[in-house]
Amino acid sequence: MASSNEDEEIINVEEGETKTSKGSGFCGSSSVVQIIQKVIAEIIGTYLIIFAGCCSVVLNNLDGRVTFPGICLVWGLIVMIMVYTVGHISGGHFNPAVTVAFAIFRHFPWKQVPLYIIAQVVGSILASGSLYMLFEVNDKSYFGTLPSGSNVQSLMMEIITSFLLMFVVSAVATDNRAIGELAGIAVGMTITVDVFIAGPISGASMNPARSIGPAIVMHKYQSIWVYIAGPFIGTILGGLAYSLIRFTDKPLRELTKSHSLFKSSSTHSN
Structure with missing residues (x-):
């Protein structure tokens, strides 16, 4: 003693x-x-995702050799790689909209949300700055997200693709009946599909940090609200949809009590 x-x-x-x-x-x-x-982990993961994904966009805009299907595969593969690399450390969010949706549905503590969002935005800005220094980026080779049509059309595509992303993430990351080892593959393939269908219309951001980083570095803020509002709305709706079909042994009368999901989530203390 x-x-x-x-x-x-x-x-x-x-x-x-x-x-x-x-x-x-x-x-x-x-x-x-x-x-x-x-x-x-969130800074590094977000940096590498934005760098790899946006680099494929820059290279394709410069000479077309990557091709659009190639861009889709790069985004899906790099997200899958980072989920398996640092997902066990930080949860592998890499996306402010996903982080907020997790917190709303009580899968993530609210007190860590600001730190994660800052980390994700910083990672995106650093990646965008790296690309800006490596390549002669101009309006033609811009790697940010801009609507190809109307803002409303792009907003709807961002909501739908973000809904799909969060619906899948909720299944593989928060439901113990899902095969957790396949989470990275499922999320990566979802990103690939989303970029295929939304890339020509909205740029397929699904991630406010992905759009904010290039916008800050290149000083292009056109329609930036679409890429902030769309992913947040979509991920919240996607998380809500999966919560409605999640397994429960509670009787229907308990599920239909007057208190709402959002009210109970806001009063939950982590």
């Missing part, structure tokens, strides 16, 4: 979190370290 005058570190473990009473600073808590690791 240590003497009373020794300055030693005393570690108390409570509810899975390590707390130090002496000799440790703010970063001494394991929970803080884990959050920092998650934020770093």
Whole structure:
């Protein structure tokens, strides 16, 4: 037993979190370290996704060798790769709309939402800046997202494709009946399909960070609201739709009580 005058570190473990009473600073808590690791994983994951996906867009715009199907595959494959690489660390969101939807449906703590969104936007800005320095990017080779038709048409495509994305993510990431090992493949293939059908119309963002990064670097804010509102609306609706068909052993009278899903989600404390 240590003497009373020794300055030693005393570690108390409570509810899975390590707390130090002496000799440790703010970063001494394991929970803080884990959050920092998650934020770093989201920055790196988002950076690599935006860099690879947008790089394929730039190269195709410059000489056409990548082709549109190639762009679709690059987006799907890089998302799949990053889900398997850092998904076990941060959850593999890489998307502010997905993060908010997870929080609304109580699959993610609200207190971490701002950190994740900042990390995702920073990752996108860094990736966009890297591409801007590597290539002579102009209006022709711009790698951001712009509507090819009306804003309403692009908004609807962003809502629908984001709905599909979140519907699939909710199934493979939050339902223990799904085969979790196939989550990366399912999400990656969903991205590929979404880019195929929405790419020629809206650019298939499905991710506010994906559109905000290039817009900031290139100072192109045309119709940026479409790529912020659309993904948030779509992912929330997608998460809600899957929640309605999720397995439950509760009787119907309990599911139809007056309190709403959003009300119960807002009062849940993480």
